[in-house]
Amino acid sequence: MKYRRIVILTGAGISAESGMGTFRDKGGLWTTHSLEDVATPEGFARDPALVHTFYNLRRAGLKSAAPNRAHFALAEFEQEARSRGSDVMLVTQNVDDLHERAGSLSIIHMHGELTSAACVSCGARARWEQDLGLDSLCPGCGRRGALRPDVVWFGEVPYGIDEIHDRISTCDLFVSIGTSGEVYPAAGFVGLAAGQGAHTVELNLEPSANAGFFSEGLYGPATQVVDRWLNALLHSGG
């Protein structure tokens, strides 16, 4: 394998064909909900019940969603690349668990996870698969009403950012899949990767806001283009 240190960034587009909504597309979550109300700490402070309802519905929806061909292709690629001595790190902005359910192993959820709750009082993070509410009890400190969805809202620092920066600063291949390139710091990763000489590839339904920064782009539904591009890479000796 030509590439030894590979970083793959995924966004909502990879889960779109699994029925998880995207944010900025026509009919996306930010066209039906105000992001200031449901995706900022200020919105949560103003109306926690509204925010809980928004995330409870999405957490419940996760149970009927299944990984699609693109999630499986990434998990298979990770295994194959490892067997050829290459390192693959998946950085996802998605809060769903479809990469894990497809079999991916090396994952950073930079925007948190739907199936996790965080306590604003003691800082504990706990796996959480049911609804969250104003009376939910923190398993860490026992306080009632202090749990919030363990996701990263606007103005908050994403998870794993130091490790992500380290990985991208030393990668030789950076692949971005199904993300609009509108939200930082993820939107800046391609610049970091390209700046230190990595080959950069975008796989998306259509060119993203960042398309001009990538050395290569392949456009179409993730269930079609991801498998095709990864297989071509493996079979080209790439």
Ligand code: BJW
């Ligand atoms: C398909 C497809 C198919 C469809 N197949 N493709 C001014 C300038 C620059 C930055 C800022 C600024 N003001 C504020 C900021 C920072 C801010 C920011 O970026 N704001 C912008 C909106 C301007 N960022 C932050 O606040 C972040 N924190 C931060 O910067 O901390 C400071 C710091 C950083 C680093 C070190 C130290 C300090 C936090 C951002 C948190 C984002 N949170 C959310 C919600 C998470 C929980 C939840 O899910 O509810 O994360 S918002 C939402 O957007 C979610 C997503 O992960 C994120 C990205 O969206 P994504 O995945 O790209 O989805 P879409 O819908 O936008 O795009 C889908 C794409 O798929 C499209 O291109 C489609 O074409 C494609 N697609 N179907 C393939 N079938």
